Amino acid sequence: MLNRHHQPLLAGALAVVGGIASQWLVDASPRVMWMLSWLPWLLLPVAWLDSRVYRLNKNSLMVLICLLSYGVIQLRLQAPLSNPDIELQYWVLGIVTPLLLFLADLWPESERFRFSHGAALLAVIVGGLEWGVIVHGEPLHLWLNQWVTVIGGYPQPWVLTLWTALLLGLSMLLHYRRRQGGDSLILPSLVAVLFSLACFDVPAMSATIYTALGGVCLFLLAQHSYNLAFCDQLTQVRNRRSLEASLQRMGQRGIVAMMDIDHFKAFNDRFGHDVGDDVLRLVAQQLETVGHGGKVFRYGGEEFTIIFRSLNRHACIEALEEVRQSIAQYPFMIRGQEEGSPQRITLSIGMAQWRQGAETSEQVIKRADEALYQAKQSGRNCIRVDQPPKRPQRRRAA
Ligand SMILES: Nc1nc2c(ncn2[C@@H]2O[C@H](COP(=O)(O)OP(=O)(O)OP(=O)(O)O)[C@@H](O)[C@H]2O)c(=O)[nH]1
Structure with a gap:
């Protein structure tokens, strides 16, 4: 299941790949480098297509920006930066790419990314770069140089690295402030851009880091599809399909x-x-705090299920009682009525233990449901337990 630490972890892994690659690539054979240079052309378009299929608009926008940026590096900006035009293009790319990624992350997910947006994006990147060439050195270089001599002239990679790192820091802050996070690509993308700019003179560095980014994108997309299949989209706990799989694995x-x-x-x-x-979200969140190794699922509607691998009935009842009380005592404030008194929410719970070997998962759920019905009949906000399995009677010694 996606959580908000996933993305920073993947961004960290990408930084490690970048660090190792910056050493390793120095001695890599031309054949390896040639292969690496083709991989982003394969992985990034697949990641873009997948993001479109899953309607992950932000992600598809970010992958497109990275693909364009990689294209510009491959087709126009081979190191060493040999003349002022190329230097200028490198600078424009270094300023524009992280900025576009940062802005794409602020893009509302509900807003559909249209082809007109793609065309505008392409125009900004290519137009910006071409502008450098058309104006050709003289006035632009002179004007820019006035400003950048203070920092040692504009082909300085550290300035662009610092700029990208600043946006990376800001994105990290925003990432942790969001209520739900984990499925945007901003942090890995910015790390990839950072390495491609900072280690620009290392042969095949951009190819390696964008290949790794393609891998990360596909991994996140695989995780997203897993999440869609096994996670309830409203409450973010496991769904009924996941419950059926877990019950099968429990082995009766x-x-x-x-x-x-x-x-x-x-x-x-x-x-x-x-x-x-x-x-429903609040109840799911509270249920997730259940002790004794309980796993929470949304069964459907306003019904939830918790399963325990443990056979210790007392410990399970205690864990359920604790969670029932914590929900009953939670002061729930209604949106827009923060001044009024808090509402109380209560749960009725029915519990059943598997009768070893003799029951299917549907039967044990049915018995737990019957116990739940008794809890409702007994006035609600309580736990009722189905009869424990009978112990096999010992044979008397003759
Ligand atoms: N907001 C919201 N309501 C839902 C959702 N799924 C089911 N419901 C509502 O949950 C309610 C269930 O009502 P009932 O089954 O009558 O049960 P109840 O009112 O909780 O009464 P008792 O269970 O007898 O205490 C229905 O009004 C459904 O519309 C959902 O995803 N969101």
Whole structure:
């Protein structure tokens, strides 16, 4: 499941690859370098296509920016930077690429990325670079030099590295401030750009780092498709399909608890569906704190399931009781009514233990559901436990 530490970890892994590559590539054979130079042409378009299929607009935009940037490096900017035009293009690329990536990250995910946006992007990158060539040295170089002599002339990679690192730091801050994070590519993309600029004179460095970035993009996309298949999109806990897979893996042993939010229909009717959704998210979040190794799933609607591998009934009941109380005591403030008194949400819980060898997962869920029904009948906001499995009777010694 995606979590917010995934992206920084992948960005860190990419930085390690960049660090190792900067040493290793110095002695790499021309054949290896030739192969590496082709890999981003293969991986990045696949990542772009996949992002489009999954409607990950931000990601597709970022992959496109990286692909364009790699194209410019490959087709126009081979090291060493031999004349002022190339130096200028390197500078424009170094300023524009991280800035575009940063802006793409601020792009609202709901906003569809259209071909007109792609064309505008292409115009900014290529136009910016061509502008350097058309104006050809004289006035632009003179003007720019006035400003950049202070920092030692403009082909200085460290200035661009610092600029990219600054945007990387800002993006990291924004990443951790978001409520949900993990599926955007901003941090790995900026790390790739940073290495391609900072180690520009290392042969095949951009090819290597953009190949690694392509791998990271595809890995994140694979994770995203796993998330779509096995994770509930509203509450971000595991979904019913994941529950079925987990029950099969448990091998007909363990404890299953079914739970249902009390009077949820009335809550929805009174405060609206959106507030109802907030309640579902909050309940899921609280349930995730359950102890004793419990795994939380959304069974459907306002019903959740927790499964324990443990056979210790008392420990499981204690863990469930703790979570039930924490939800009942949680002061839930309604959106837009922060001044009013908090609402209380309660759960009814039914628990059943697997009768070893004799039951299917549907049967044990059914018994947990029956116990849940008893909890509802007993006034709600409580736990009811199905009868424990009978111990096999010992034979008396003759
Ligand atoms: N907001 C929101 N509501 C949902 C969702 N899924 C199911 N519901 C609502 O959950 C409510 C379930 O109501 P009931 O099954 O009648 O149960 P209840 O009102 O909780 O009553 P008891 O279970 O008897 O305490 C219905 O109003 C559904 O519309 C969802 O994803 N979001």
